[in-house]
Amino acid sequence: xxxxxxxxxxxxxxxxxxxCMDLPLLPxxxxxxxxxPTPEPKVLTVCMLDEPDSLYLYGAExxxxxHVWEAIYDGPLDTRTYAHQPVILAGLPxxxxxxxSPSAAIETVAVQAGERVLSVDGEVxxxxxxxxxxxxxxxxxxxxxxxxQMQRMVVTFTLQPGLxxxxxxxxxxxxxxxxxxxxxxxxxxxxKTVIERTAGYYAGDDRTxxxxxxxxxxxxxxYLNFWRPLPRHAWGHLSTSELLASDLxxxxxxxxxxxxxxxxxxxxxxxxxxxxxxxxxPGGLPRxxxxxxxxxxxxxxxxxxxxxxxxDVVTNDAxxxxxxxxxxxxxxxxxxxxxxxxxxxxxxxxxxxxxxxRPDFFEDVRVxxxxxxxxxxxxxxxxxxxxxxxxxxSYVPPEHPLYAGGVLTSWAYDPAAGQALLASAGWxxxxxxxxxxxxxxxxxxxxxxxxxAYHTTDDPLRMQTAQLxxxxxxxxxxxITLEMAAPDTLFAPGPEGLLFGxxxxxxxxxxxxxxxxxxxLFLSGQVPDTGHWDRPNVAGFLDDGYDTACLSVLExxxxxEQYAVGQVEAQRIFAERLPVLPLxxxxxxxxxxxxxxxxxxxxxxxxxxxxxxxxxxxP
Numbered sequence: 001x002x003x004x005x006x007x008x009x010x011x012x013x014x015x016x017x018x019x020c021m022d023l024p025l026l027p028x029x030x031x032x033x034x035x036x037p038t039p040e041p042k043v044l045t046v047c048m049l050d051e052p053d054s055l056y057l058y059g060a061e062x063x064x065x066x067h068v069w070e071a072i073y074d075g076p077l078d079t080r081t082y083a084h085q086p087v088i089l090a091g092l093p094x095x096x097x098x099x100x101s102p103s104a105a106i107e108t109v110a111v112q113a114g115e116r117v118l119s120v121d122g123e124v125x126x127x128x129x130x131x132x133x134x135x136x137x138x139x140x141x142x143x144x145x146x147x148x149q150m151q152r153m154v155v156t157f158t159l160q161p162g163l164x165x166x167x168x169x170x171x172x173x174x175x176x177x178x179x180x181x182x183x184x185x186x187x188x189x190x191x192k193t194v195i196e197r198t199a200g201y202y203a204g205d206d207r208t209x210x211x212x213x214x215x216x217x218x219x220x221x222x223y224l225n226f227w228r229p230l231p232r233h234a235w236g237h238l239s240t241s242e243l244l245a246s247d248l249x250x251x252x253x254x255x256x257x258x259x260x261x262x263x264x265x266x267x268x269x270x271x272x273x274x275x276x277x278x279x280x281x282p283g284g285l286p287r288x289x290x291x292x293x294x295x296x297x298x299x300x301x302x303x304x305x306x307x308x309x310x311x312d313v314v315t316n317d318a319x320x321x322x323x324x325x326x327x328x329x330x331x332x333x334x335x336x337x338x339x340x341x342x343x344x345x346x347x348x349x350x351x352x353x354x355x356x357x358r359p360d361f362f363e364d365v366r367v368x369x370x371x372x373x374x375x376x377x378x379x380x381x382x383x384x385x386x387x388x389x390x391x392x393x394s395y396v397p398p399e400h401p402l403y404a405g406g407v408l409t410s411w412a413y414d415p416a417a418g419q420a421l422l423a424s425a426g427w428x429x430x431x432x433x434x435x436x437x438x439x440x441x442x443x444x445x446x447x448x449x450x451x452x453a454y455h456t457t458d459d460p461l462r463m464q465t466a467q468l469x470x471x472x473x474x475x476x477x478x479x480i481t482l483e484m485a486a487p488d489t490l491f492a493p494g495p496e497g498l499l500f501g502x503x504x505x506x507x508x509x510x511x512x513x514x515x516x517x518x519x520x521l522f523l524s525g526q527v528p529d530t531g532h533w534d535r536p537n538v539a540g541f542l543d544d545g546y547d548t549a550c551l552s553v554l555e556x557x558x559x560x561e562q563y564a565v566g567q568v569e570a571q572r573i574f575a576e577r578l579p580v581l582p583l584x585x586x587x588x589x590x591x592x593x594x595x596x597x598x599x600x601x602x603x604x605x606x607x608x609x610x611x612x613x614x615x616x617x618x619p
Contacts, residue, residue: 041289042617044596046609047302047311049318051267051295054250056243057179057228058188063317063606064295070609071272071291072166072255074280076228079604082341082400082515084223088171088256088279090158092223095559104155104222106557108136110147111215116199117150118216121525122554124196133216134555150215152199157226159207164277165231166260173203175229178236183227185240194225201227220558221516229256258286258613269294278613286613287598299325306333306591312617314591316601316608322591324460332594336608338601340586342510343392344465346371347580351527351540353495353502359444361452361505366425368578372411373418374476380468381584384461392582394571395511395518397603402517402564404571411578419476429477436477451479452505455498458484462508465583469508480506494533502528502540510586515604519550519570522579541579549573594618 052065055072059065075087086092093103111117111127119125120132120140127133129145136149163171180201183190197219200212211225219225231254235243243249251264256279259272270293274286294311296302302318303326305311314322323329348362348371362368381389390397393408422428426441427450436450454470456462463484470480485498490509494501499509511521520526524547526537553566590601590608597616601608609615 042287043290043292044288044312044615044617045292045294045310046313046315047294047296047305047318048315049295049297049299049302049321052270054244055253055261056249057230057253058182058190059244059250063315067315067607067609068270068272068293070257070607070612071259072253072257072261073228074257074278074613076226077224078610079515080602080610082396082513082604084515088160088163089226090160093155093157094223103158104153106151106153106218108149109152109215111150112147113143113145116214118197118214124214124217138555138557151218152215153211153213153218153222155211155222155225156204157209157211159209160279161207162279163256164279165234165254165256166275166277167234167254168277169231169233170206171229171231171256172206173209174206175232176209176227177201177203178232179227179230182230182240182243187240187244194219198225218558220556220563222558259291262290267295280613287616288612291612303329306593309593312593312596313599313608316588316590319589319591323589329591334592334594336590336592336599336601337386337388337587339388339390339397339603340588341397341513341603342586343395343397343513344462344508344510344583344586345580346375346469346583347499347504347507347509347539348578349502349504349506349539350579351502351542352504353529355495356501356503358505359438359448360441361450364425364441365577366421367427368581369411370418370421370425370476371473371478372578372581373414373421374478375469375472375581375583376413377581377583378413380465383468384464385584385587388587390585392585393575395521395574395582396513396571397585399603400513401515402567402571404568404575407568407572408575409572410575411581415472415476422476422478427477434474434477435479449479450477451481453483454480454506454508455483455485455490455504456508457487457490461586466508494528495530497533499538500528500533500535502538504538507538508583513603517550517553517567517570519546519553519567519574522574523547523550537579539579541577543573543577543579546570546573546577 048064050064052062052068053060055065055068076089078085078087095104113127115127116124117127117133120134127143129143131143132140133143135141136151159173165171182188184195197214197217199214202210204210213219234254235248238246252261258275258278260275262271262273264270272291274289296305299321303322306314307330348368350362377391381391393410394404396403422436426439427436429436438444438446438448454466456466466482470482473480490498498504499507521536522541523537524542526535527540528535528538549566549569553563553570556563556566588601590599592599595618597618598614599608600611
């Protein structure tokens with residue numbers, strides 16, 4: 001058979017050779033086809049001053065870690081301009097129009113002795129005889145040992161379909177439950193406020209998680225009570241304590257976002273690459289192929305790298321230092337500025353601690369109002385922040401959904417009016433030395449000079465602000481001594497701390513505006529004192545009308561008219577009576593090369609990289 005096949009092959013070969021004898025000869029060289037060039041990968045280089053200590057969600061949180069988290073996670077929620085948008089959730093749970101929707105409900109439950117409830121004083125306690133709680137009608141009642149009807153919230157969260165970890169493993173509701181378990185563990189250094197108010201957190205199925213609050217706890221921001229998932233399949237064999245130090249969680253955490261970590265070179269960079277399992281990949285996201293985070297602790301060196309094109313973005317926590325080091329950046333560098341959610345304030349020591357013995361300078365509201373009119377806050381804002389500098393009249397900014405608007409008192413710069421208020425309160429300069437003295441003020445010795453200390457940190461912006469305030473108040477007859485302190489000293493807990501120990505006259509620092517109501521910062525029940533040195537009302541502001549308005553907010557049913565009305569009234573009283581004087585809103589600046597497309601910093605997104613999956617580079 002092999003022989004026959006050989007003869008057949010030779011015959012065919014001979015036939016083909018004969019057929020080709022009369023054909024013209026073909027050229028011996030064949031044209032070379034040029035392959036299409038492989039496009040260069042799009043690599044965004046983000047430069048920062050600091051390197052993260054850890055990327056574990058419950059580890060040493062830092063602004064540097066926040067930037068990287070935006071690349072490896074996406075959501076679960078974005079918070080833009082004081083409002084929340086779902087990312088990996090199918091929607092935000094809601095109580096719609098006073099009628100309970102399937103995703104959020106307020107239930108009435110029978111509560112027995114020994115169960116955890118929220119008492120009327122806002123503490124989670126075991127229900128026992130004599131304890132005051134709010135019943136299902138919202139009325140304050142004292143528990144007498146018999147079953148009591150109370151309200152509680154139950155909220156269901158639904159995940160988007162098709163979510164996966166960057167190793168390809170499906171992301172499920174149980175991963176959020178695992179995250180809650182880690183956050184609740186005593187070994188994890190997290191805020192336990194909401195956890196303490198949680199009666200249950202469990203997976204209904206692969207895509208749904210249910211949160212139930214303890215009876216009596218009606219959370220106005222119930223739709224935030226979803227814990228950011230963590231990968232049980234990859235970390236479940238480690239203890240909570242081990243996760244605080246393990247490379248799996250601190251150096252190479254899995255995520256579900258647009259990028260995954262490829263390498264971390266300590267002291268130099270973290271390199272991330274496109275995550276093929278990203279749930280938005282079918283839509284062409286992310287647009288970049290790689291993101292490199294470089295750590296350059298010297299602002300001068302960092303500015304040089306930016307100018308040379310070896311940095312595409314300088315993050316907002318580094319931009320001010322870079323601008324100070326190199327005021328004249330090349331025209332190819334754009335400055336993107338937005339209002340920060342931080343607002344600088346001047347706190348009055350209205351009710352100092354009994355151990356801090358000094359005259360009662362600020363109890364009279366006319367003194368606080370007079371000081372407000374003696375300071376040109378708008379001029380300070382424009383000088384230090386720029387043309388975008390903005391003075392606030394409330395503890396929330398104008399674009400906040402809760403802003404009270406036209407009912408707020410605005411204390412414009414009017415030194416003559418300010419001095420008249422100070423004089424009407426008994427402070428005027430009787431001896432002509434340029435400093436006001438006390439005259440007929442109850443509890444203050446006649447002739448006491450209006451000389452006070454002004455405490456703040458050594459932050460350059462605050463130091464400049466303090467010097468300007470010192471000049472303005474000096475012109476109104478108030479002598480200021482500036483005392484700069486390290487942040488650890490200024491914000492140390494009481495009783496020794498300056499702020500929380502209520503051992504100051506005037507103090508400048510900042511609060512962050514938040515989507516939630518901030519009226520509780522100034523409640524009389526929030527004055528720091530023995531056993532509660534962490535409470536925020538460091539001014540010692542005491543006002544019954546304000547307390548009534550704010551407590552009506554905190555006790556209102558979520559989304560109710562009472563909630564909205566109380567917000568307006570609390571802000572109105574705040575703006576009139578001034579427990580603190582809002583100075584100006586800080587700015588948040590990002591530096592970027594003009595080739596970067598899509599950067600959209602936002603006041604309430606900590607990192608300007610919140611939409612990193614949308615960023616692109618011009619050729």
